[in-house]
Amino acid sequence: MKNLARAAIIAELLGTALLLATVVGSGIMAQALADGNAAIMLLANSLATGAILVVLILALAGESGAHFNPVVSLVFYLRKDISGSQLIYYLFAQLCGAVIGVLLAHAMFDQPLVSEYSTPRTGQGQFLSELVAAFGLVAAILATLRRGVAAVAASVGLYITAAYWFTASTSFANPAVTLARALTGSFSGIRMVDVPMFILAQLLGAMLAFYLARGFRKPGSQ
Amino acid sequence: MKNLARAAIIAELLGTALLLATVVGSGIMAQALADGNAAIMLLANSLATGAILVVLILALAGESGAHFNPVVSLVFYLRKDISGSQLIYYLFAQLCGAVIGVLLAHAMFDQPLVSEYSTPRTGQGQFLSELVAAFGLVAAILATLRRGVAAVAASVGLYITAAYWFTASTSFANPAVTLARALTGSFSGIRMVDVPMFILAQLLGAMLAFYLARGFRKPGSQ
Amino acid sequence: MKNLARAAIIAELLGTALLLATVVGSGIMAQALADGNAAIMLLANSLATGAILVVLILALAGESGAHFNPVVSLVFYLRKDISGSQLIYYLFAQLCGAVIGVLLAHAMFDQPLVSEYSTPRTGQGQFLSELVAAFGLVAAILATLRRGVAAVAASVGLYITAAYWFTASTSFANPAVTLARALTGSFSGIRMVDVPMFILAQLLGAMLAFYLARGFRKPGSQ
Amino acid sequence: MKNLARAAIIAELLGTALLLATVVGSGIMAQALADGNAAIMLLANSLATGAILVVLILALAGESGAHFNPVVSLVFYLRKDISGSQLIYYLFAQLCGAVIGVLLAHAMFDQPLVSEYSTPRTGQGQFLSELVAAFGLVAAILATLRRGVAAVAASVGLYITAAYWFTASTSFANPAVTLARALTGSFSGIRMVDVPMFILAQLLGAMLAFYLARGFRKPGSQ
Numbered sequence: 001m002k003n004l005a006r007a008a009i010i011a012e013l014l015g016t017a018l019l020l021a022t023v024v025g026s027g028i029m030a031q032a033l034a035d036g037n038a039a040i041m042l043l044a045n046s047l048a049t050g051a052i053l054v055v056l057i058l059a060l061a062g063e064s065g066a067h068f069n070p071v072v073s074l075v076f077y078l079r080k081d082i083s084g085s086q087l088i089y090y091l092f093a094q095l096c097g098a099v100i101g102v103l104l105a106h107a108m109f110d111q112p113l114v115s116e117y118s119t120p121r122t123g124q125g126q127f128l129s130e131l132v133a134a135f136g137l138v139a140a141i142l143a144t145l146r147r148g149v150a151a152v153a154a155s156v157g158l159y160i161t162a163a164y165w166f167t168a169s170t171s172f173a174n175p176a177v178t179l180a181r182a183l184t185g186s187f188s189g190i191r192m193v194d195v196p197m198f199i200l201a202q203l204l205g206a207m208l209a210f211y212l213a214r215g216f217r218k219p220g221s222q
Numbered sequence: 223m224k225n226l227a228r229a230a231i232i233a234e235l236l237g238t239a240l241l242l243a244t245v246v247g248s249g250i251m252a253q254a255l256a257d258g259n260a261a262i263m264l265l266a267n268s269l270a271t272g273a274i275l276v277v278l279i280l281a282l283a284g285e286s287g288a289h290f291n292p293v294v295s296l297v298f299y300l301r302k303d304i305s306g307s308q309l310i311y312y313l314f315a316q317l318c319g320a321v322i323g324v325l326l327a328h329a330m331f332d333q334p335l336v337s338e339y340s341t342p343r344t345g346q347g348q349f350l351s352e353l354v355a356a357f358g359l360v361a362a363i364l365a366t367l368r369r370g371v372a373a374v375a376a377s378v379g380l381y382i383t384a385a386y387w388f389t390a391s392t393s394f395a396n397p398a399v400t401l402a403r404a405l406t407g408s409f410s411g412i413r414m415v416d417v418p419m420f421i422l423a424q425l426l427g428a429m430l431a432f433y434l435a436r437g438f439r440k441p442g443s444q
Numbered sequence: 445m446k447n448l449a450r451a452a453i454i455a456e457l458l459g460t461a462l463l464l465a466t467v468v469g470s471g472i473m474a475q476a477l478a479d480g481n482a483a484i485m486l487l488a489n490s491l492a493t494g495a496i497l498v499v500l501i502l503a504l505a506g507e508s509g510a511h512f513n514p515v516v517s518l519v520f521y522l523r524k525d526i527s528g529s530q531l532i533y534y535l536f537a538q539l540c541g542a543v544i545g546v547l548l549a550h551a552m553f554d555q556p557l558v559s560e561y562s563t564p565r566t567g568q569g570q571f572l573s574e575l576v577a578a579f580g581l582v583a584a585i586l587a588t589l590r591r592g593v594a595a596v597a598a599s600v601g602l603y604i605t606a607a608y609w610f611t612a613s614t615s616f617a618n619p620a621v622t623l624a625r626a627l628t629g630s631f632s633g634i635r636m637v638d639v640p641m642f643i644l645a646q647l648l649g650a651m652l653a654f655y656l657a658r659g660f661r662k663p664g665s666q
Numbered sequence: 667m668k669n670l671a672r673a674a675i676i677a678e679l680l681g682t683a684l685l686l687a688t689v690v691g692s693g694i695m696a697q698a699l700a701d702g703n704a705a706i707m708l709l710a711n712s713l714a715t716g717a718i719l720v721v722l723i724l725a726l727a728g729e730s731g732a733h734f735n736p737v738v739s740l741v742f743y744l745r746k747d748i749s750g751s752q753l754i755y756y757l758f759a760q761l762c763g764a765v766i767g768v769l770l771a772h773a774m775f776d777q778p779l780v781s782e783y784s785t786p787r788t789g790q791g792q793f794l795s796e797l798v799a800a801f802g803l804v805a806a807i808l809a810t811l812r813r814g815v816a817a818v819a820a821s822v823g824l825y826i827t828a829a830y831w832f833t834a835s836t837s838f839a840n841p842a843v844t845l846a847r848a849l850t851g852s853f854s855g856i857r858m859v860d861v862p863m864f865i866l867a868q869l870l871g872a873m874l875a876f877y878l879a880r881g882f883r884k885p886g887s888q
Binding site: 007010018021022024025026029030033034035037040041043044045047048049051052054055058059060062063104105107108109110149150157 | 702703794802817834882
């Protein structure tokens, strides 16, 4: 494996780890401080997550493309921007990174490294929410790519901040994030039993965005 | 109809739908979580709406100009940037998109697809507020156009975040948005009976901005 | 008077009016919604003010330089960027605009056009705060000028958002704003009797920034 | 000493002073207004700190590189971007500036110039938090340097806003800031006895980021 590829894989692992540390850590902090007001918790959680996404994309786009998300990598594979073996490496790095990020958040807050979430996240509204969340995320990325890294970074960060609020599921929108969040019982957790439907919805949403974007840009469509 | 035009119309429909899904969805989420504190609700609602506007404009300006607003399309028609038939298509796409966005928000939150708002939004202050809101929005767009898409996107997003707070009506500033928000009984709704005066005020505000901007740029005015 | 100059004066008047409408309007809205929590009020007030400043500077810098502030105009006069007669016109436009903005905010919220503030804003801490606030504002402008309008706009907006919080006076930092805010009894008001010391402190802070910046850039200093 | 160097040292002193005035001042203001809700306090504190960092970096990067942080200066020394004597001057300026900033914040709020913090900030979670905080900060700076000052400024501001939330220590991430915050008993303070472990953790985190970044960019690594 070439050094370039190794740097990309480390970037995906590191970026996804910091993303999850932010999602879970800011959720724990918010829960500890917000006197039970869940809107203030989500405000802190959504601003912190959006902010770190901008930073991670500006910092790591040059190394790996800054996917941090299996459905994003899948779409770039379908666009032939990355190869099949690169896809496998990326997914593996994202999953490992996501789990490390959750453990890191728990360790920083002196909590058990793994815990269990109890409130159900299920039903049609949640499924539709994750489909919309992933559709919007992938569409925002594909539509701003031509404007350069800063535009993609701003779009992804602002999109996720908004989507935490406008979807009923608070926009997981990322299978690696979803799986790893099943390891925390805090504010941002999910029951393992609810994970498969979330991931299915995210895949459908991402595919929808991919085909729509291809239609917009199809040779001869203009 | 050419493919280019079709892409523009799809972009207007899609963008307006996501805008409304954000306005209404984030309002429902905020209302559910904020323990009755309306300022926290409006904070979430205004940040989410401003954020998604930046994303939608960065993403779709290249396809349709990213109007998502009948009075904006009207002003661009008066400036001869779009033709009369394009204007009709745009208005239709924006209205359809806006309605779809409200239905989508309700579906994501497992609510009846349509509901009714009960608190009046009426009186001189509300009328003046919508006039100011639309004036400021159109003026901000026209005055930042020459600085490129990123400046327009930032200006519109930040303007709306501010205008949710500084106008007594929370700045609908958009006839398609106003009509569609008559279909929700949640935080961001409006009674159908209050819609016509809102739209009239928005038209007046937009026209005022258009004529002012034309004065600033009139041939020979410098 | 040339048309160019007239456009600049209208820009100063319009920009300062919208600035004040935002400061006062968002204060009234926040006070009405925040259930007595003054931190949430200031959060809304500071975010709205910072946001509109970015928009106004991006929109109007090309017309007038987007000062909206007598001490900023004074500093640009001392730098010989504007003439003495331009300075007079600018100050007049800013004062008129500021008053119009307060009246507009009151009208939008169906309040008496003028009202009176009762809580004292006085003492050494307030004086020092306004001196620091105006120093930082003018320093931020002078130090980012060479980076172009977008950098100045972002700096001014973010600076004011921060300074609302880190100064004990909530950073008026602007004599026209200070005078006009003496016309409102709402959240963002000030007693007329406290205005002179605020303005004196702002002048001192601005002068300090001007001389410091001149030292940094003095011919032969590098 | 050349004038250029003197300007750099003044810039480091001034920037670090304004940074600390913001951290401490916004903490005092938030504590006074937030009715005991610590999440709202941290929201204000994190937004104000992130905002001022963007301003200070945009304003002063051209003078001194805008470090305002001994571990950042140390890393730039190890990269041979600054000399050993420059490093000493920078550290001295940062420490003086940080202390001045705390005194200034206290003076603006009419408080005793120095006070003492009582709640412990200690334990493994706090140590790990500061290590992660400083690692992330230095990594974000090194990874965005090639994108220019605006990208670094945005990254640092957004990173700190997020890190206030995702680390259990609220991310001091800066030895000068840590020492100076031992002089305030308000929201953002720290006991002097907890300072050494914070600084040790910050040094470790910064070194980790430095070596990681060097690995990414090693000659022949691509």
